[in-house]
Amino acid sequence: MRKTILIVDDDSGVRIALREIFETLGHNSIGYENGEDAVSHISSADMLITDFNMPPGMNGAELAKMAKCERPDLPVIIMTGTRADVPSGHLANAVIEKPFDVELLEKVITDFL
Numbered sequence: 001m002r003k004t005i006l007i008v009d010d011d012s013g014v015r016i017a018l019r020e021i022f023e024t025l026g027h028n029s030i031g032y033e034n035g036e037d038a039v040s041h042i043s044s045a046d047m048l049i050t051d052f053n054m055p056p057g058m059n060g061a062e063l064a065k066m067a068k069c070e071r072p073d074l075p076v077i078i079m080t081g082t083r084a085d086v087p088s089g090h091l092a093n094a095v096i097e098k099p100f101d102v103e104l105l106e107k108v109i110t111d112f113l
Helices: 012-024 035-042 060-070 102-112
Strands: 006-008 028-032 049-053 074-079 094-097
Touching: 006 012, 006 035, 012 028, 012 060, 012 102, 028 035, 035 049, 049 060, 049 094, 049 102, 060 074, 094 102
Parallel strands: 006 028, 006 049, 049 074, 074 094
Antiparallel strands: none
16 A cells, blocks of 8 residues: 655755655655645655754754654654764654665665554
8 A cells, every 4th residue: 555755854865765765665755855844744644754954944853743743643754864963852753874774764664654
């Protein structure tokens, strides 16, 4: 069953790469450059994958919190260059370090969907 995954990352190359991975897995994906643009689409998503550090504006942990307030059951994955940057109180289901291993990402996506 095709799912819709929201991708939020300020790096267009990462968004394109993730869209290709998700398409290969049989899912739809929609990419956004920042959390502010993605917020209004949370209700239609089956999963949210977001970069942690996206200046300016909200970071991935803040976006995860907003998403979980609206949809507590929504799987949320935060990607980051340094895991230590992500605050311990984040509400994401998983944190993946970049550069990420594609097989690990595919496993995490499959486990949560």
